[in-house]
Amino acid sequence: MEEPSGAQLLGPVEIRALAEKLDVTPTKKLGQNFVHDPNTVRRIVGAAGLTAEDHVVEVGPGLGSLTLALVDVAKTVTAVEIDPRLAAELPATFQWRAPDLADKLSIVLKDALQVKQADLAVQPTALVANLPYNVSVPVLLHMMEEFPTITKVLVMVQAEVADRLAADPGSKxxxxxxxxxxxxxxxxxxxxxxxxxxxxxxxxESGLVKITRVETPWQQDDETRKKVWPIIDAAFLQRRKTLRAALSGYFGSAQAAEDALRAANIDPGLRGEKLDIADYVRLGLQEA
Incomplete structure (x- = not known):
């Protein structure tokens, strides 16, 4: 039984009623699938490891299923929604299901791929979201890049995307x-x-992915990404090729690629899938 002062979560009946009220049909274009199981959203919030001091940003709140569970735990929640009908309805949903917590919610009507630090009144410490499946990886990487204050990430994505994100070097x-x-x-x-x-x-099927931002030997800034990202992209563009061949275009020739790889203490005969992030960063920064 919910505490009177807490959020009453949405079930299948409430989700259908809200969708009917708004004349909303979930669209593939926006990657919309609405969670209607309260136990699932509780599980997501629990897995995120949030505290009462966390400022959460949620991408794609939809009808508010996960959003309601987040405000019960976090200090503030900023919901980034691309659909104006859904964004406009969230305040009313909170007055209905969590009136005492409504002041903890902020709504940003924007494409998550275009969100900037200036769009959020409070810089987030956590990203917790059921990401739109058609753009889940670009949105995840954009949010990590744009908000260095985010230290906790718990996102729901397609199962195969979850497997790829969490894969270890050497895996197919x-x-x-x-x-x-x-x-x-x-x-x-x-x-x-x-x-x-x-x-x-x-x-x-879907999967949950957790990322814990930690201090790394490299700076997690634009300058480092600009030097490292193109090398990662080139290494996997033709993943069956050796690094010497795959990076020949980036470095100007196969010999130049081999020289750079050897300088970074990387075997030029390896394929890109054998290197971890530390290898790629070392190669990108020593090349500068």
Missing amino acids: IYGVPSVKASFYGPVTKAGSIGKNVFWPAPKI
Whole structure:
């Protein structure tokens, strides 16, 4: 039973009623699938490891299922929503389901890929979201890049994307998302989510991914990313090639690539999937 002062979470009946009220049909274009299971959103919030001091940013709040659970725990929640109808309805939903907590919520009507620090009144310490599946990796990387204050990440994405993000070097599914996400700290899977907790039920399973931002030997800034990201992209563009061949275009020739790799103490005969983020950073920074 919910505490009177807390948030009353949304179930299937409330989700359908809200959608009908707004004449909203979840769209594939916006990657919308609304969670209608209270236990699932509680599980997500629990896995995020939030405290009462955290300022959370949520991308794609939709009808507010996860948002309501977040305000029960966090100090503030900023919801970034691209759909004006959904953004406009959130305050009313909070007056209905969590009136005593409504002042903890801020809403930003914007495409998450375009969100800047100046758009948020409070800089977030955590990103917790059911990310739009069609743009989940770009949104995740953009938010990590734009908000260095984010130290905790718990996002729900397609199961195969979760596997790729958390993959280790040497794995067949280890690739650009795996390397770039690990630039900020350890990336792990935090569980699986079935199809039936969503409306409409997607055709694929979902997974939870956790990232803990840590201090790294390299600066997590634009200057470092500009030197390292193109090398990662080039290394995986033709992943069956050796690094000597794959990076020949980036460095100007196969010999130049080999020289740079050897200078970074990396075997030019390896493929990109064998290197971890520290290798890529070392190669990018020593080349400068």
